[in-house]
Amino acid sequence: MIKMNEDLTLIGMEKGRQYETIISTKNEDGSKNAAPIGVIYAGNDKIIIRIFKGSHTLDNIIREKEFIVNITHDPELYTISTLGNLPQDYFEDDGSIKCMKAFFKCEVIRLTEAVKQSDPIKKKDEAIVIKAKVTDMTVKEDVHALNRGFGYVIETLANYTRFDIVGDDQKEEYIKKFKEANRVVLKVGTKEDIKSMQIIKKELMKKGYEP
């Protein structure tokens, strides 16, 4: 089934949350490029992405003022497009990546220089925040956009179940991992992910730790 709609809740996106996607763009020579990029759903038909300077994706978006957001859970696609270039035969003629359950096209509304306080890179002009409007969405099969929060909750729970059977050094290691997981979940996770991390935090506090 192909549904055409600009409602990103159809692919499980919640307003204000960040999802991992692969963005495809057109290079200056007409070839296609892909790179994993986090997409924040800004509500209605709007999204926000933040791209560090120096990437082909940013140059292409600034020049073309449009891009495609591909919704996928395929680890190989993320890996190949992060470490190098996705070969041209991975792309459809319309610029989307082949075999996507869902993808949507976007047009740039606004480009702003920005860097967040939490970034390890502090120089003011390292990143560009792009606000864009979804112009066309294709959903071929039911799929939820990838959110990093759930993986962290599961990982934290797995560590929690081992907490009482490991030594003190490993316990400290788990507390460190909890802190990092909680940081990411607070930033990108769903309400349910955040609630779960709070529940685990309380249990760790009952054991005398300050996660």
Ligand SMILES: Cc1cc2nc3c(=O)[nH]c(=O)nc-3n(C[C@H](O)[C@H](O)[C@H](O)COP(=O)(O)O)c2cc1C
């Ligand atoms: C899961 C994931 C999410 C990413 N999100 C972003 C992002 O939001 N912004 C960004 O600038 N880079 C992000 N990156 C890094 C870029 O994908 C990476 O720098 C890529 O090599 C850029 O490729 P390009 O030069 O072809 O655009 C992300 C990487 C991964 C693996």
